[in-house]
Amino acid sequence: MSAPELEIPHQLGRGLLSTMRSLLVLGQLMTESTGERQILDLAMTAVPSLARCRVVGIEQAGGATRSTATVGLGEQLTGVGAMGGAVTLQDVVWAWAYPLGGPLRDYGFLVVAADAEPNSEEQFLLRALAQQTGSALANRQLHAQELATADELATVNERLRGTVEALQRSMEIHARLTAVAVSDEGRDGIARAVHELTGLPVAIEDRYGNLRAWAGPNQPDPYPKDPAPRREALLRRAQAAGRPIREGGTLVALAHPQGDVLGVICLVDPGGSAGEHEVMALEHGATILAMELARVRSLAESELRIRRDLVDELLTGTDEESALARATALGYDLQRPHRVVVVEGHGRSKDNDALFQAVRHAAREEPAGTLLVARGAQVVLLADHEADWESLRQAVIRDLGGGTARITVGEQCSAVADFPRSYRQARLAMHLLQTAEWDDRAVRFDDLGVYRLLIGNESLDEVERFVERWIGPLLAYDTQRSADLVRTLTHYLDRGGNYEATAAALIVHRNTLKYRLQRIRQITGHDLSDPETCFNLQLATRAWQTLTALRTTPTGPVGGPAPSGRTD
Incomplete structure (x- = not known):
């Protein structure tokens, strides 16, 4: 079974954007849930509404299982790694394990199956659901720690206070970034929110390292940009890690719905002061950034397609x-x-x-x-x-x-x-x-000029007779002998009879040009020193060029009314 490529949906319409916002609300509900079981129930219940799939089970870290059927997936799940991947089930066409990655650790896999491979939009939503579930489990774990320490208030009061603060901080991060996503504040709003949550400068870059948004003090000018090979190596390392990585004095997280890197969000932390909550804010920011960049790309592609269709219809x-x-x-x-x-x-x-x-x-x-x-x-x-x-x-x-x-x-x-x-x-x-x-x-x-006058002639019969009258013998000679006399005459007349300029244009020796002009005089019987003769010959060569161009241009009126239907 080939690993499905989760591409950015071709169009992010209102329906899909609404579903993404619903996912954020679902994540809030998970975070506020009373227990791990309720979180997992919410995740399993949500799967059929997001994709044409059924839940095989949730295999949690440590071997715990919550499934609709008893399945032995431990060995396969060990092999798929932190990014998740395809799994093989009996009598199932398509099955995939999505990692329940939390901000601090992995919590297992959400395993789904379908009779046919879901489309890219459905796979994107399933991965987002898995990430929300992992974040909720992380928050649930913090909350469980708070409850566990409640019985030891006399001796662990300080630890409990820290746990409560951590939970409140986690909720604050989630709520702040959810508000940014719902309000469509764009890249600048995401950068501002992460900066406010962490107190550290934040940079949002495109895939190639160009700065797209900055929040916080000390913005570099000019903004540093790595060479392409080094940049690609960084992106590969971050993709393999599946979570924020440190690059010098910066924490880097990718905005990438499965493989296709749309952007990068960076936390500038030269002193290494960023802790768990800062990393959590950065990860949530990367998720919201991925949704925003996917939406912007889809809108841009849709507008470009509409523009292209409009131009095509106007031309035809x-x-x-x-x-x-x-x-x-x-x-x-x-x-x-x-x-x-x-x-x-x-x-x-x-x-x-x-x-x-x-x-x-x-x-x-x-x-x-x-x-x-x-x-x-x-x-x-x-x-x-x-x-x-x-x-x-x-x-x-x-x-x-x-x-x-x-x-x-x-x-x-x-x-x-x-x-x-x-x-x-x-x-x-x-x-x-x-x-x-x-x-x-x-x-x-x-x-x-004269070319336009010739083209506008309703009947080209007279034009063709004029061409035949003045240069017909030359055209016949060129055809029979594979010669170049008409072209030679055209350049000679266009340059006012200047030998040097004509020889240079034709890339021939002056003596060769003289020989050709002598042959032209012999074949046509025309005196090239007579001004009126030269005028008629030049008009004939331009008429011949016009006829040649008309024969190689699609048919249809040039100077008259436009056709009512398509011409191509």
């Missing part, structure tokens, strides 16, 4: 009412003028995700827009500002750490129905950049 064609409803849900004004922007490029590595992140960051900084989506090797941005497009291109290159980038921009969209047209214009302009072998640049469809 959607009804205005649906698009405006999605945009309103995101708090986005879709009724501002927009342009569709297509970006291609790469840094040192040809990583499409790196390009997406670079465009995303550059578009926010420029600013240009916030709605974008990756499509193959391209990134498509819906720009709601008339940005300096060349500055945006340079910003993308900087974010890539060097490399190349080219940007093409469609015409302005004044309505939802205009987006597919603007998108196709931007893609067509990108194909023209490639076909015409232009340098990397930012190009607006509005500025394409």
Whole structure:
């Protein structure tokens, strides 16, 4: 049986968040319970409401058992270790032992079974229940110690007072952090609460060691960050320990619902003064932090998915009412003028995700827009500002750490129905950049000049006849001989007949260029020194580039009305 991977739930909706809050209330009830048996009864009763599972039993430390059936699991439970794990039961498809880990020690395992492996949300809730049960057993143990010493008040009055204070402290910690979780105070609130409970500075970091929240005095500036290998070694050590560990002058606890480290909470304690209650506060803080980070991640992923779906629908064609409803849900004004922007490029590595992140960051900084989506090797941005497009291109290159980038921009969209047209214009302009072998640049469809005039022609028959009339023999020659005369003529005319510039662009010797131009004169019979002839030849080469780009761009109107349905 493979160990189940407990992933963060894909969406933390209201239902799941409500269940988590109910778990915290259940933990409070356990803490206030009159005995260990009541705590275990509450835990066993709660399992079916959290997951499609049944309780096999609770195997406690020292061999005590509270089960629905007599089971011999001692040997297997010894093998699974402090993190818990899979166990094998007869006629059971899936069984798992969740550790009842308290702040100070382990109290055994909650063993559950199911006819099918529970989903990640259910496994997350079961682990949280086990941790709450362990904490309650710890509190119950402290309370039992208090009662046991009550008969010896004459001789152990000081010890009893300390036990009472410890119990009160434990309750205070639990109540304070429960209040933080219910009130949605976020990372800053969690850091403040743990600082108030311990009196020590508290840092909350992301997985990679970047500071996300601080509470207390003497915040380092800049905040120290370990090299990646050392950081990963620390995380592995903390995961293996299953409880807070000391790293130099800091106590470190992980916010990780089974394996996936979402963050780290640190208690800055260079003097080593932290005791049991400080460790307890840190552990409870890590649990609340895990819930908070899981919620934030789910919300961010949901918003990103909604944004991506909205962009996809706008580019392929959607009804205005649906698009405006999605945009309103995101708090986005879709009724501002927009342009569709297509970006291609790469840094040192040809990583499409790196390009997406670079465009995303550059578009926010420029600013240009916030709605974008990756499509193959391209990134498509819906720009709601008339940005300096060349500055945006340079910003993308900087974010890539060097490399190349080219940007093409469609015409302005004044309505939802205009987006597919603007998108196709931007893609067509990108194909023209490639076909015409232009340098990397930012190009607006509005500025394409004669290319735009050719594209807007309702019938391309006349364009094709014009191309055939002026450079048809060259096209045929290139096809038959695998020659490069049309490309040579295009570069020559685009550079105003400058031999040196043309030879450099083609990467050929000047004599090779002269030979090719002579062949062009012979094949076409045209005089390349005549201005009117050169004008017509240049127009023909640009028309040929336009036709080539049109043949490699998805069909659909470029200058006319946008289609009512999807085009892809």
